[in-house]
Amino acid sequence: MEGATQTETKIRAESGIESGPRGPGCSLRHFACEQNLLSRPDGSASFLQGDTSVLAGVYGPAEVKVSKEIFNKATLEVTLRPKIGLPGVAEKSRERLIRNTCEAVVLGALHPRTSITVVLQVVSDAGSLLACCLNAACMALVDAGVPMRALFCGVTCALDSDGNLLLDPTAKQEKEARAVLTFALDSVERKLLMSTTKGLYSDAELQQCLAAAQAASQHVFRFYRESLQRRYSKS
Amino acid sequence: MAAPAFEPGRQSDLLVKLNRLLERCLRNSKCIDTESLCVVAGEKVWQIRVDLHLLNHDGNIIDAASIAAIVALCHFRRPDVSVQGDEVTLYTLEERDPVPLSIHHMPICVSFAFFQQGTYLLVDPNEREERVMDGLLVIAMNKHREICTIQSSCGIMLLKDQVLRCSKIAGVKVAEITELIQKALENDQKVRKEGGKFGFAESIANQRITAFRMEKAPIDTSDVEEKAEEIISEAEPPSEVVSKPVLWTPGTAQIGEGIENSWGDLEDSEKEDEDEGGSDEAIILDSIKMDTGEVSNIGSQDAPIVLSDSEEEEMIILEPDKNRKKIRTQTISATQVKAPSKKPVKKRKKKRAAN
DSSP states (O other): OOOOOOOOOOOOOOSOOSOOSSSBTEEEOOEEEEESOOSSSSEEEEEEETTEEEEEEEEEEEOOOGGGOOSSSOEEEEEEEOSSSOOOHHHHHHHHHHHHHHHHHBOGGGSTTOEEEEEEEEEEOSSOHHHHHHHHHHHHHHHHTOOBSSOEEEEEEEEOTTOOEEESOOHHHHHHOSEEEEEEEETTTOOEEEEEEEEOOOHHHHHHHHHHHHHHHHHHHHHHHHHHHHHHOOO | OOOTTOOSSSOOHHHHHHHHHHHIIIIITTOBOGGGGEEETTTEEOOOOOOOOOOOOSSOHHHHHHHHHHHHHHHOEEOOEEEETTEEEEOOTTTSOOEEOOBSOOOEEEEEEEETTTTEEEESOOHHHHHHOSEEEEEEEOTTSOEEEEEEETTOOOOHHHHHHHHHHHHHHHHHHHHHHHHHHHHHHHHHHHTOOOSGGGGSOTTSTTEEEEOOEEEOOTTHHHHHHHHHHHSOOOOOOOOOEEEEETTEEEESOOOOOOSOOOTTOOOOOOOGGGSOTTSOSTTOOOHHHHHHHHOOSSSOOBOOOOOOSOEEEOOTTSOOEEEEOOSSSOOOOOOOOOSOOOOBOSOOOOO
């Protein structure tokens, strides 16, 4: 790796209001991402959103057990490990959501009868965990060189009891919210890949959250692009 | 995650060995004062659990795991509790500062790999070296040069002075590592007191080219409402789905009657042609043909009828002394007319070759 070329571009934060009334004032927390930090997995990434951090490792395309092989495309497996304790049912359901998202973008047909394994380890959880897992998984898949038709990102919205929209909520905000919605959006046309929601909300609010998530995803994709530019640029 | 060979769920031999070694090293050496964890004698006690997550296996996970475990125990703070007579008060983290565990000493494992029947010795082997080594010797020692655990695996035979030499090397290594740990713990304490940032987030090295940061970014969501209204006004209303629940008893409701069992009948069971019209409205009722339903038309003779549960499109089964008959089709728009018949029909599950 080359030495330190300090080309960090910091996006100047405005007055840094966490959340306000609907409209300008929603903000995403501080992001950081590091790729290729583990030597054994084919691709690895650690993604930080505020205090939430997730480490992802990708193995693939690799050999697959005959019982699990699919004749015309790659078998995608996702494992999510919580920080404390053994994985339970909540982890299983999140694994399924992440797997469905990845299957929609990964070009499995290029690697039939192989397996692509994504292992996610929760390092700390301070709100919007599923979105952070999705982002980490995407960066790890990019680092591993798995062919994809688009990048994807996860965005979480919370609706509090007054109907205010909060993007990228912290754990405290999630607990007090009336509804928490997580969306996975793709990078080409910002279409919806996966959505999972918890709580009570009207269909107008759903569409508003989705539109806000699309606006937020632009920032996330810009972050991906800049971080990959930093890594692969020659200057 | 640590290595491609490690599958989730099943613990491989290596991990079981590691687990057992760490248990012996930490529990049996009594490095933690377990008596201080007691709250009310005979009734309440604190239980401490250490979860080790292996991130990357590039050799010598035993040493790394033992260092991580003991540092985590030193770093841990438990909630404060006070006992007044029979009353036990547990203070939350906001009320009172949490209390550290009382640790007597810090055992740290050092591994030695042997090659060529003890001729060559390597401290802290990496993954390639581990694969070709003859045997492994693990010594767990603390900074007072007391051996807490010693384990030799793969059945190599070592001379007495070889083991003594290893223990001297281990003593030196453990002293270095213990100093490193103390410095890191003090650093963390200082940063927490001063209110700076700590934790995993700060361990990402900014100067690396593979790392990137972005500060808080505000998002403009002012046009969110208009966009949402646009979408809703243009959207089609959802299709009408009417479900008619049937209430059997208080607490039991049924929607639809399900479709018929497609496993095939058991031997000598009376065939009941149930009305398949109980399923939801969307499906055209007359044309659903289940296998058994169809077979019952045909199988009204004494000759055994062949049933199969395979999902093939069309199956033609040869029957003795019979013309070929179509047993089943998968398409919904079947043309056979179902004659309701309640006579018992013999059914066989096994396929019999036409004889």
